[in-house]
Amino acid sequence: MATITLKVNNVVRRVEVEDNEILLDVLREKLHVKSVKAACWRGECGLCTVMLNGKPVKSCLVLAVEADGSEIVTAEGLSGRPGELAPIQKAFIEHAALQCGFCTPAFVVVAHYLLTKTRGKVEREEVKEYLSGLICRCTGYKQIIDAVMDARKHYGGEG
Amino acid sequence: MDKPHSGGEYRYIGKRIPPLDAYEKVLGAAEYTFDLEIPGMFHVKLVHSEYAHARIKSIDYSKAIRVPGVVSVITGRDIPYRVGIYVGDRDLLAIDKVLWIGHPVAAVVAENLRAAEKAAELIEVEYDPLEPVFSVEEALRENAPILHENLDKYRRLPAFNPKPGTNIANYFKLVKGDIDKGFAEADTIVRGRFKLPYISHAYMEPQVVIAWYRYSGDIEIWSSAQSPFAVRSLLSLSLDIPAGKIKVNVPYIGGGFGGKAGLGWEALAAMISRHVGFKPVKLMLSRAEQFKSAPVVPGMVAEAEMGLSRDGRIVAYRAKFLFDSGAFADYTVNISRTAGYACAGSYDIPNILCESYAVYTNKVPTTALRGFGHPENHFVLEHMIDMAARELDQDPVKIRSRNLLKPGVSTTGTGVRLREDAGNPQLVLERISDLLDWTTPEVDPERPWVIRSKGIALSVKGPSQPPNASSSAIVKFNEDASVDVMVGTSNFGQGTVTGLAMMVAEAFGIPLEKVHVKPLRSTDASPYTWQTVGSRGLFTDGLALLEAIEDAKRKIKKIASQALKVDEDHLEIADGKVYVVGKPWISIPLEKIVMGYQFPDGTSVGGPVIGVGRHIAGLTTYLDPETGQGNPTIFYTFGGTGVEVEINILTGEIKVLKAVQVYDIGKAINPLLLEGQAIGGFVMGMSRALYERIIFDEFGSVANPNFSFYYVARAKDAPDNYLIEFVETPQMDGPLGSRGVGENVMISVPVAIANAIYRATGVSIKELPITPERLVKAIREQRPDLFEQAFKAYIDSMV
Numbered sequence: 001m002a003t004i005t006l007k008v009n010n011v012v013r014r015v016e017v018e019d020n021e022i023l024l025d026v027l028r029e030k031l032h033v034k035s036v037k038a039a040c041w042r043g044e045c046g047l048c049t050v051m052l053n054g055k056p057v058k059s060c061l062v063l064a065v066e067a068d069g070s071e072i073v074t075a076e077g078l079s080g081r082p083g084e085l086a087p088i089q090k091a092f093i094e095h096a097a098l099q100c101g102f103c104t105p106a107f108v109v110v111a112h113y114l115l116t117k118t119r120g121k122v123e124r125e126e127v128k129e130y131l132s133g134l135i136c137r138c139t140g141y142k143q144i145i146d147a148v149m150d151a152r153k154h155y156g157g158e159g
Numbered sequence: 160m161d162k163p164h165s166g167g168e169y170r171y172i173g174k175r176i177p178p179l180d181a182y183e184k185v186l187g188a189a190e191y192t193f194d195l196e197i198p199g200m201f202h203v204k205l206v207h208s209e210y211a212h213a214r215i216k217s218i219d220y221s222k223a224i225r226v227p228g229v230v231s232v233i234t235g236r237d238i239p240y241r242v243g244i245y246v247g248d249r250d251l252l253a254i255d256k257v258l259w260i261g262h263p264v265a266a267v268v269a270e271n272l273r274a275a276e277k278a279a280e281l282i283e284v285e286y287d288p289l290e291p292v293f294s295v296e297e298a299l300r301e302n303a304p305i306l307h308e309n310l311d312k313y314r315r316l317p318a319f320n321p322k323p324g325t326n327i328a329n330y331f332k333l334v335k336g337d338i339d340k341g342f343a344e345a346d347t348i349v350r351g352r353f354k355l356p357y358i359s360h361a362y363m364e365p366q367v368v369i370a371w372y373r374y375s376g377d378i379e380i381w382s383s384a385q386s387p388f389a390v391r392s393l394l395s396l397s398l399d400i401p402a403g404k405i406k407v408n409v410p411y412i413g414g415g416f417g418g419k420a421g422l423g424w425e426a427l428a429a430m431i432s433r434h435v436g437f438k439p440v441k442l443m444l445s446r447a448e449q450f451k452s453a454p455v456v457p458g459m460v461a462e463a464e465m466g467l468s469r470d471g472r473i474v475a476y477r478a479k480f481l482f483d484s485g486a487f488a489d490y491t492v493n494i495s496r497t498a499g500y501a502c503a504g505s506y507d508i509p510n511i512l513c514e515s516y517a518v519y520t521n522k523v524p525t526t527a528l529r530g531f532g533h534p535e536n537h538f539v540l541e542h543m544i545d546m547a548a549r550e551l552d553q554d555p556v557k558i559r560s561r562n563l564l565k566p567g568v569s570t571t572g573t574g575v576r577l578r579e580d581a582g583n584p585q586l587v588l589e590r591i592s593d594l595l596d597w598t599t600p601e602v603d604p605e606r607p608w609v610i611r612s613k614g615i616a617l618s619v620k621g622p623s624q625p626p627n628a629s630s631s632a633i634v635k636f637n638e639d640a641s642v643d644v645m646v647g648t649s650n651f652g653q654g655t656v657t658g659l660a661m662m663v664a665e666a667f668g669i670p671l672e673k674v675h676v677k678p679l680r681s682t683d684a685s686p687y688t689w690q691t692v693g694s695r696g697l698f699t700d701g702l703a704l705l706e707a708i709e710d711a712k713r714k715i716k717k718i719a720s721q722a723l724k725v726d727e728d729h730l731e732i733a734d735g736k737v738y739v740v741g742k743p744w745i746s747i748p749l750e751k752i753v754m755g756y757q758f759p760d761g762t763s764v765g766g767p768v769i770g771v772g773r774h775i776a777g778l779t780t781y782l783d784p785e786t787g788q789g790n791p792t793i794f795y796t797f798g799g800t801g802v803e804v805e806i807n808i809l810t811g812e813i814k815v816l817k818a819v820q821v822y823d824i825g826k827a828i829n830p831l832l833l834e835g836q837a838i839g840g841f842v843m844g845m846s847r848a849l850y851e852r853i854i855f856d857e858f859g860s861v862a863n864p865n866f867s868f869y870y871v872a873r874a875k876d877a878p879d880n881y882l883i884e885f886v887e888t889p890q891m892d893g894p895l896g897s898r899g900v901g902e903n904v905m906i907s908v909p910v911a912i913a914n915a916i917y918r919a920t921g922v923s924i925k926e927l928p929i930t931p932e933r934l935v936k937a938i939r940e941q942r943p944d945l946f947e948q949a950f951k952a953y954i955d956s957m958v
Contacts, residue, residue, distance in 0.1 A: 018273075034194040035187025037413075039363045040446040044866035047363060075187035089185040093177050096831050099652025099839060101184030102193075102363040102413030108185055124879070132873040135866065137361050137414050138652050140842030141877040143835060 004068035008033055009077030017064040024048045024059040027072070035076040035105050039135070046134035049106040050074050056113050075105035078112055087154030088112045091147040099138030106134050111148045120157020124149060171661040171671060172895060175831035179657045179671075180411070180650065180678060189411045189678065192367045192383040193443070200369065200439040201230055203431055204275035206265040206282045207452055208257035211293070211521040211859035212304065213286035215255055218265055222281040228274030231435045232282065233266045238430040242397040243489035244389065244421035246321065246328060247314035248307055249524070251427040257286070258306055258486035259521050260860040261451030266427070266442075268435050291521035293859050295460060295481040298326040298518045306486060306519040314396065316625065318781055319492045326519040328488030331499035333513040333787035335572055341475025341510025345466025349546045353539045354926040355459040356852035357483065359450055360528055361871050364413020366453055367443040370428035374437050376400070378429050380407045384422075385415040385649050386690035391682045393422040394429065409680040412651035416843075417527035417902075418454065419651075420692045421490050450864035454526035455853060457491050457517075458483040459498075459535045465543045466510075471551055471558045476508045478539060480515040487524035488517045494525075497532030497623040500787050503572035504540045505584050505619045505797055506562040511572050513787075521859050527692065529843070530902035533620050534909065541616035541910040542925065545917055555914065556592045559617060560585060574788040577795070582823035582898070583888045584617070584797040591615055594819045594882040595801035600919035603805075606956070608949035610806045611816070614915025616907035617799035621792030622693030622899065629775040630695075631686035632703035634663060634711045636753035636768045640735060641673035646704060647688030648696040649680050653901050654832030655696040659704050661828060662894065666708045667749065668734040686771075694899030697828070698794060701894030702774040711770025715752050718765030722747055722756040794890055796898045798822030800841070800911040806919060808938060808949035811931030813912065815845055815878045822903055823886035826896040830885065837883045837904045844908025846872035850928050920945055 005014050008031060015030050024041070027033040027050070039045040041060050048059040051073035078086040088111045091097070098104045114122060114130050122130075127148045128141075136144065152158060183189040220232040235252035243249050253264045265282055269275035292298040292306075303326060307313070311323035319329050342348065369381040378400065384390050387407040395402040412419065428442045444453055459482050466475035480498045484491035499515030513536075528534075544562075548555040564571065567579035592615065600612040622628075633645040644663050650656045660674040688700055712732055719737040720727040729740050737752060739745040747756075755765040782789040801819035806812075820837040827833055850870045854862040863869045889896030913924045916934070922941045924934065939946050 028194075032196075034190065037187070037191075037193070037363070039365065039413075040866055042446070042865060042867075045363065045446075075185065083186075085182075085185060092185045093181040096177050096181070096835050098178070098181060098184050099654075099835060100363065100412060100414040101180065101189050101652065102191065104184045105187030128874045128877070132875040135361075135363065135871060135873065137363055137416070137843070137871065138839050139835060140838035140840070141872075141874040142838045142879065142881065145874060145877075145879075 002065050004064060006067060007071040009073060019065060021064045022060055023062040023064045023067050026064040027059060033074060035074040037102055037105055047103050047106045049109055049134065051109060051113065056110050075108050078108060086112050088115060088148065088151045091151035095143045095147040095150065097139060097143040097147040103134060103136045107131065107136065107144055110134060115148065115151060115155040120152035120155035122152065122157065169665060171665045172828055174829070176657060176661060176671070176829055178654060178832060179660055179676065191364050191411045191413050192369065192381050193364050193413060195369055195381055195410070197369060197371065197439040200441050201268045201270060201435060202272040202275050203428065203440050203442040204267045204272065204279040205263040205448065205452065206267065206279045208253060208260055208262040208264050210257055210286045210288055211260050212289040212291035213257050214289065215253060215257060215264060216285040216287050219283040220265065223267060223278035226274055226278040226281065228270040229267060229278045230270065231268045233268065233431055233434050234264065237434060240397055240426060240430070241313060242393060242422055242426050243487070244393060245316050245319055245490060245492045246488055247397060248328070249487045249489050251430060259523055260858065261523055262486065263452055266431055268431060268440060291859055292326065293520055293522060293855065295483050295518040295520065298520050306521065318496065320784065328484055328517040328519055329492035329495050331496045331515045331787060332785070333499050333502060333511060333572055335574060336510035338475055338477055338510050338512040342466045345474050346469040347547065347550050348464055348466045349543055349550055350464045351539070351543055351546065351925055353461040353463070355535060355538065356927060357458045357522070358456045358847060358851045359853060359869060360416045360418035360456065362414030362416055362418055365444045365446065365449055366419065366423050367441070368424050368428045369439060369441045370425060370432045371439040372429050372433035372437055377404045378406070380405070380425050380429065382407060382409060382423060382425050383412050383419060384409055384425070385412065385419045385651065385692060386421065387649070387680050387682050388647060388687050389690045390422055390425050394426055398426060398429070405682070407682045409649055411678050412649060415651045416529045417531060417692060420527050420690055447864040450853060450869065451523060451861045454490070454524045456528040457485065457494060457525035461539050463539050463543055465547055467547050467551060469551070471553050471561050473506060473508045473562050475510040476503060478502050478513045478536070480535065482515070482517045483520055483522065484517040485520055485522040485524040488519060489524070490526040491517045493623060494527065494531040498536040500573050500782055500791050501533060502536045502540065504537055505564055505617045507564045507569040508572065522855060523861065530620055530906045532623065533618065533906045537616065537618050537906050538910045541907060542913055545914045546923060549921070555615065555918070556588065556597055559588055563588065573782065573791055575790045580889060580891045581795050582797040583886055586886055587797050587799055587821050587823050588617060590821045590884050590886065591799050591801045591819050594821065594884065595803065607952035608807065608809045610808065610919045611803060612806060612915045612919030613801065613803045614911045614913070614918055615799060615801045616911040616914055618903055618906035619795050619797050620694065620903040620906060621795045622695040623792065624689065624693055624695060624776065626776055626779040626781060628689040628699070629773065630688040630699040630703045631773040632700055632707040633686050634707045634770040636711070638754055640669060640749035640753050641675060642667065642669070644674060644676045644704070645686055646676070646700050647680060647685045648700040649691040650678060653696065654829060654835065657832060658697050658828045659701060662701065662704060663708060667732055694796070694901045694903065696899070697897060698893060698899045699774050701897070703772045705894055706772025706774070707770040710772055711768050714768045714770065715749065718752050718756050719747055721764045722752070794893060794898045796822060796824060796900055796903050798900070798903050800907040802911045802915050804912060804915045806916055808945060809953055811934035811938070813849060813929060813934065815912070817880045817882070818878050819882045820904060821884045821886060822900050823888050824900045825890040825893050825898045826887055827885040828895060828897055833885060833900065834883050836901055838881060840904025841908055842872050842877050844905035845912065848909035848912045848927060848929055852928055
């Protein structure tokens with residue numbers, strides 16, 4: 001057992017974890033952060049992706065103890081202001097880029113990172129390749145990709 | 160529905176409106192059963208059979224029970240119930256005998272999941288192996304080992320026809336005309352043998368249920384289930400508990416696609432809850448369990464022959480479908496029935512004999528998937544038509560056109576005259592071929608080993624449901640004249656709920672923001688609907704809702720009539736007000752009516768307004784047990800798919816360049832969400848066509864129970880170029896003229912891709928998925944010349 005400190009969506013949390021516990025389980029079960037989903041627990045579906053110190057990681061592949069002292073952002077913290085939406089989240093709504101919504105928190109996190117990192121200067125093929133670490137079974141991806149392309153203008157690109 | 164007062168244009172219907180629940184979903188704030196916790200709840204981990212067919216000699220859980228945190232271990236003998244929607248053939252945990260590798264034999268209950276998982280590994284089960292059967296052919300052999308000795312004792316609906324003493328869970332036969340006479344008259348006969356693999360629904364939220372059996376005998380369930388009322392009724396039937404003592408709650412659902420229809424794990428969880436002292440328990444499947452223990456999608460083998468006249472008229476069609484239902488056929492009996500009665504697709508064929516079987520094997524049990532029975536029978540039929548076209552040297556579009564059902568004229572395969580308002584299949588076909596730009600295949604001049612080709616396939620689909628399936632709806636006004644819309648139909652992303660809310664906003668002329676549809680469905684607070692399946696939601700629950708709207712309007716007008724001293728039939732409702740017809744300057748806002756009207760002197764009339772409506776299937780019938788004739792469905796939606804693909808003759812790789820989707824849905828209520836269905840359905844169909852199969856090893860164990868080795872389409876695989884069109888031939892008795900479409904959008908996709916390959920190369924692919932190795936092998940077998948030519952071109956390009 002170890003006590004770790006995480007800053008989750010701007011709130012500092014201290015939590016006791018087992019040495020072999022994964023970050024995903026600690027976030028969902030111990031800290032009750034339900035805006036992180038999961039569908040495979042082995043790094044294939046990408047739905048447990050969170051921002052860890054500014055980079056997207058699959059939280060099922062990170063030991064909780066490894067994350068000690070780090071800052072974690074999920075879909076609900078993406079805009080930095082509770083209840084407000086980041087531009088990519090607004091674009092997902094406008095393009096109806098979601099159906100059942102179970103994969104959506106991961107997609108918006110990854111897309112937001114890509115757009116931020118590239119300052120909105122990214123081509124369609126790159127977006128497709130980049131989002132291919134995640135599975136969406138409902139939408140067929142087109143509206144998701146359209147939403148990302150459309151949101152580029154809010155991140156400094158041409159849109 | 161009356162068009163609004165001003166302008167005569169719809170304000171919401173037909174507009175591109177994002178899903179109403181999108182805000183919660185993009186924030187990750189939407190709550191799924193996956194996310195729910197009840198203080199003090201226990202966690203359940205299942206222990207699975209390691210044999211495909213065996214008697215259980217003993218189960219030793221003495222070590223498991225000593226793991227700290229473990230509360231109990233339960234085995235099949237503790238809870239010897241059978242459950243199922245159409246045939247009650249499923250046990251909760253294996254009773255004495257296991258039927259597949261993955262069959263749950265015990266459940267460990269613990270204070271936390273980690274303890275339950277640790278203990279599950281310590282359970283020792285001794286088996287006495289029996290001979291297994293892994294294919295339908297083996298299972299149908301005389302003297303084959305029998306999986307269900309008590310098949311005749313299972314509860315079943317009268318529409319199904321099992322053969323006790325065999326492995327046949329259901330047999331269905333469709334007979335129309337005189338099949339022998341039909342083939343005798345044919346100038347040409349084409350034949351084919353087809354094979355579809357087991358696949359996974361791969362919905363993202365795993366199956367998960369929380370159950371709480373209370374001391375009072377009441378049961379409360381929270382479940383990732385499509386159909387809370389079906390769960391309640393099946394729990395009641397199979398556990399012998401009055402329906403009124405069971406409450407089933409369904410919050411947001413992380414995908415279903417038919418795989419969460421009927422009954423899931425709710426009965427098991429409820430009985431475990433009782434067993435551990437009436438405490439709440441949560442049972443959630445891992446992804447591996449979703450492949451190995453949860454119901455997946457049946458495989459199929461089929462044989463078909465089609466007889467045609469020289470001019471391309473289909474005069475006879477014979478098909479035999481063998482569905483591999485795995486160890487339980489609970490829902491798959493209806494897949495076999497549906498594939499049988501709908502075997503003639505969109506065509507007017509005078510002589511038909513279609514036989515369909517659901518057959519037990521020692522593999523993972525199976526259930527419904529989006530459009531069940533139709534992707535399978537259309538894969539056969541629509542490819543046979545292309546084979547016939549080639550044989551007769553006719554154009555695949557023209558031969559389809561010649562044989563299409565004619566609304567108002569033709570009789571369907573089940574002997575029902577197709578209604579005048581059933582849609583316009585000719586126009587659908589024409590639009591697909593126009594949008595696809597139906598040209599002849601081209602070789603890429605830069606890379607002559609790559610061919611571009613186009614293929615089409617049509618589809619027709621109606622809900623496959625019991626003939627008395629019903630729905631209901633309530634519109635309940637609040638003080639601010641906002642409306643709570645209460646429906647039974649569930650929301651797993653289809654767009655139905657948004658469409659229903661739009662209908663209410665339109666009817667009362669109120670802003671969409673004032674229409675509230677809560678995410679939670681609950682059997683004691685939501686009005687009844689049979690199930691959310693079969694593309695029926697917007698149709699059946701929409702009709703119930705329109706009736707509820709009319710009921711509320713009547714009540715509002717009655718109150719307003721007293722307030723304004725005007726006859727009720729001189730009033731109309733629009734823009735959130737009640738108007739006097741012809742005198743729009745006399746009106747009362749709905750806010751002053753919907754809780755009852757108060758006169759200036761303080762006296763009052765009326766009361767809170769609640770509108771109630773319902774729908775029942777009505778004229779659908781049981782199908783004749785000998786001939787399959789009768790009226791199976793409340794509507795037919797005609798549609799189809801066109802694809803342009805790039806085929807690499809040397810590598811067998813296929814890339815979809817363009818996708819055309821056309822469906823006659825009567826009325827497009829929300830084109831934005833409809834396009835979402837058409838695109839999502841296309842990619843699901845494409846993924847099934849090119850990638851998906853569950854692989855069983857020689858012992859009957861699933862060899863690829865994960866997303867590395869069971870590949871589903873990713874963003875990089877998805878086409879960008881879609882041409883989607885909705886034909887609007889109104890259905891007179893549909894809500895605003897509309898029909899359902901959520902499943903139809905994937906039915907014809909795999910066969911359209913197979914037809915595109917066939918058109919360019921003459922290579923007929925009758926087995927899915929069309930992997931590169933399968934395609935190259937088929938090309939080398941069927942067209943060695945083509946392969947040689949492409950190979951030569953490739954070598955030439957290098958020098």
